[in-house]
Structures are given as C-alpha cells and as structure tokens.
Amino acid sequence: MVRRARMLAVLSFLLAGAIGIISSTQTWLVVERSDAAEPLLIVGADALTLLAPLSLAVLALGAALSIAGIALRYVFAVLAAGAAIILIMGTTTLLFGPPRSVAAKAVAEATGLSGDAALYDIVDAILPTGWPAIALAAWVLLLLASAFVCATAPGWKSGGRRYRSASEAEHRETGPQDAVDSWDELSLGTDPTDSAR
Numbered sequence: 001m002v003r004r005a006r007m008l009a010v011l012s013f014l015l016a017g018a019i020g021i022i023s024s025t026q027t028w029l030v031v032e033r034s035d036a037a038e039p040l041l042i043v044g045a046d047a048l049t050l051l052a053p054l055s056l057a058v059l060a061l062g063a064a065l066s067i068a069g070i071a072l073r074y075v076f077a078v079l080a081a082g083a084a085i086i087l088i089m090g091t092t093t094l095l096f097g098p099p100r101s102v103a104a105k106a107v108a109e110a111t112g113l114s115g116d117a118a119l120y121d122i123v124d125a126i127l128p129t130g131w132p133a134i135a136l137a138a139w140v141l142l143l144l145a146s147a148f149v150c151a152t153a154p155g156w157k158s159g160g161r162r163y164r165s166a167s168e169a170e171h172r173e174t175g176p177q178d179a180v181d182s183w184d185e186l187s188l189g190t191d192p193t194d195s196a197r
Helices: 002-023 051-065 069-094 102-113 115-124 131-172 179-187
Strands: 029-033 040-043 123-128
Touching: 002 051, 002 069, 002 131, 029 102, 029 131, 040 102, 051 069, 051 131, 069 131, 102 115, 102 123, 115 123
Parallel strands: none
Antiparallel strands: 029 040, 029 123
C-alpha cells in the first residue's frame, strides 16, 4: 500500500509536468482580427510566461519525490501545490475570460502598431482552444496529488511503526517457534521445554 501510494503520487506529478511541457508549445488562444487578416495564434508559453519553467520544476519534483525521505516529501508537496495554484489561477483566467491584454504583444508584432491601438482597432475576439482546459485538468491533478502527499505522508511513517510494534509484541507473546520441538511433542509426547533435552 505504501509503494502504491508513492507510485500514484509520483506518477501524478510526472503526468502534470509532462502535460505542461507539451501544452506550452500548443495553441492556447486564437485571436480573430476585424481586418480579415489571418488569425493570430498564441501558444501556452506566450499566454502564461511561467508555464514552461514551472512544468519543468514539477517534473523535477516528481522525480525527486520517488527517492525523498519524509521531510523532503513535505517540502516537495508544498512547492508543487504552490506551482499548481499559480498555474490554476492563470489558466482559469485564460479559459473562462481571456483578457485582451494577452493578445497585445502578438498583435503589435504582427501589425507594427502600438499595443493599445492594435487591441482596440484590430482585435475582434479572443477564443480559447482545448489546450487550456487540458492544462487546467493537469494542474488540478497536481494540486490533489500534493494534498495527498501532505495528508498521507505521516500515516506512512506511523503506520510502519505500528506494524513493527505489533509484530514485536506478537513475537514476544508466542516466542520462537521450533518445528522439530513441535513434531517431537506431537509424535513422541515429549516436552520441548524439558531441561533434560
């Protein structure tokens, strides 16, 4: 159970980081232009500057989590939770209400106009693609995995201590078992505790 819990947590970290790296190169927003020109495509790294480095950090945390002790496990989980919250906030804004300021740089580069003039004169609509939703699901998974690590890490240690205590107590009560003594006692009627033996 301990190995399974650790494996699920590590896989969640790695999956979220991998989705972040892949989605940072995909089109997140399509900017429709009123001048009938080609639409502008904005990738994840352009829409959310911290996307790629935070995704790499999450991958590193997931790899380190597999070999970390209990103290470092807490640190990694807290760091990953902080990254997840930042990414969730940024992705949610882009997914449910993309601000026009996100397209300012792309429009200015495409037209040569200033940001404000380009935004209000050329940008007709900003439409999110499917990648922000996929990335948002990954960040939610990362947040849940981080909370899972923080909540279950103490149980892993105390659970192992309880198991060892119970095993030692059972061993003290039953004493060492000797198959030969048991067979002698059953077949010959001898007493395995007899000092003469």
